[in-house]
Structures are given as C-alpha cells and as structure tokens.
Amino acid sequence: MAAEPPTDSTAPVTYPVLPPYPELILSAIEAVDDKNGANKSSISKQIEATYGSLPAAHSTLLSHHLNKMKASGQLLIIKNNYVKPDPNAPPRRGRGRPPKPKQDLPEGGTVASSPRPRGRPPKPRDDLPPVSAPKEAAPSVTGRKRGRPPKLGKPATTAPAAAAAGGERRGRGRPPKVKTPTAAPVGA
Structure with a gap:
C-alpha cells in the first residue's frame, strides 16, 4: 500500500519577494x-x-x-488620485507662519542678548527672611476689624411694636391677598 503524502490545508502560503512598498x-x-494620477484601487x-x-x-x-x-x-493627492510631484515645482510650505530668517553671528561668536528679557520682571527679594505674623489679626488703624460687619438682628424699635399690634410674627415671603366679600347681584 503506497501512502500518499498528506495534504495540509494549513500549510503556509509562500508569496513572491516584493520590493519595498x-x-x-x-x-x-x-x-x-x-495624467490625473491613480487612485488607491487602481494602484x-x-x-x-x-x-x-x-x-x-x-x-x-x-x-x-x-x-x-x-x-x-513623495506623493500629492488631487481629487482622490495620487500623483508624483513635479520636480520643477517649488517645495511645499508647511502650515502656519514661516520662521524668521536667522541672523549671522557677529565676529565674537556670541549672540548679543536682547535689550530686556521676556516676561514679567521678578519681585525684589529682601536679604532678611520674612517675619512670621502672629496668629491673631492686629486691629487696623481705624480700630475696626477687616471685612463686612456681622449681621445684627432687627432694630429694637420694631420688635415691641409688632408684639403690641397683634402678637403674631409675620412669616417669610409676600403676604396673601385679602379676599373681600362681594355683594350678590341685584337681579337674582
């Protein structure tokens, strides 16, 4: 019995050696x-x-x-077609503002610094270390504390007057309208 060589469908497929893409x-x-170039599918x-x-x-x-x-x-795209760039065309410029031309260095070989540095100048520093302030705030020159004064209760003149008038305190918000009885129509 002569056995045939087994055929394996999972054998690796050999591809021809391709040049770089x-x-x-x-x-x-x-x-x-x-003349219009070639699109991806035609390539x-x-x-x-x-x-x-x-x-x-x-x-x-x-x-x-x-x-x-x-x-x-290396390629230009025009209306979804890839074309080779014209060798006589000027090089493509990138986005944004072009950089300023660089100046030649003076004979000394060092670059002269700009007249003043960029940014905000630093605050002057004292040679002495800062003195730590006490935890309690010292009163100001006028004798008042800093900030908004605390909210006090209602003035004393309104509380006894409200108690004498009706003894009830008003609630929050706008008071409801008082309904007045209307007379019945004469012809009924």
Missing part, C-alpha cells in the same frame, strides 16, 4: 500612466497584476505607505 506604489502610478490592481498573489495585509500596508508618502511629500 514605496517602490511598488511609484511603479504602479507610472504603469497606470494617467492595488496594478500591483496585483504585476506580482500575482499578495499578502493578506496588502490593503492595510498600501494605505499606510500611501499616507506616509503623502505626508513626506
């Missing part, structure tokens, strides 16, 4: 040869047509390298 992308854009199809089977993470790797090349300036 930036080279693949640039060659695919050249191969598409469109992927061109790479697959050239190299056959690709790794499972091909789309992730392609997206990563396209974004990386776009950020570094």
Whole structure:
C-alpha cells in the first residue's frame, strides 16, 4: 500500500519577494500612466497584476505607505488620485507662519542678548527672611476689624411694636391677598 503524502490545508502560503512598498506604489502610478494620477484601487490592481498573489495585509500596508508618502511629500493627492510631484515645482510650505530668517553671528561668536528679557520682571527679594505674623489679626488703624460687619438682628424699635399690634410674627415671603366679600347681584 503506497501512502500518499498528506495534504495540509494549513500549510503556509509562500508569496513572491516584493520590493519595498514605496517602490511598488511609484511603479504602479507610472504603469497606470494617467495624467490625473491613480487612485488607491487602481494602484492595488496594478500591483496585483504585476506580482500575482499578495499578502493578506496588502490593503492595510498600501494605505499606510500611501499616507506616509503623502505626508513626506513623495506623493500629492488631487481629487482622490495620487500623483508624483513635479520636480520643477517649488517645495511645499508647511502650515502656519514661516520662521524668521536667522541672523549671522557677529565676529565674537556670541549672540548679543536682547535689550530686556521676556516676561514679567521678578519681585525684589529682601536679604532678611520674612517675619512670621502672629496668629491673631492686629486691629487696623481705624480700630475696626477687616471685612463686612456681622449681621445684627432687627432694630429694637420694631420688635415691641409688632408684639403690641397683634402678637403674631409675620412669616417669610409676600403676604396673601385679602379676599373681600362681594355683594350678590341685584337681579337674582
């Protein structure tokens, strides 16, 4: 009985040796040869047509390298198409205000300091350590304590008058309206 070699479906798939992805992308854009450039799907199809089977993470790797090349300036994106930058075009400027041009150093080789330093100047420091104040606050020159005076009770003149008038203290808030009886209509 001759046994056939076992076929294992979990055997690793061998992929052709691929050049680095930036080279693949640039060659695919050249191969598409469109004046508007090539979008991500056409670049992927061109790479697959050239190299056959690709790794499972091909789309992730392609997206990563396209974004990386776009950020570094190797590719430009125009209307969702990737194009190679024109070699005669001026370099792209970053966002924000451009930095000031640097001045040449004087002959001494040291940089002259600015006329005054930046920021708020420090408070003058005394040579003597600060004297700790006593825990109790000393009265001020006028003899009063600092801050708002404490709230006192109602004045003495209103309390006896209220007690003499009715003996009841008023509650908080606005008093209710007094209802007056109305006369019945004459024709009823």
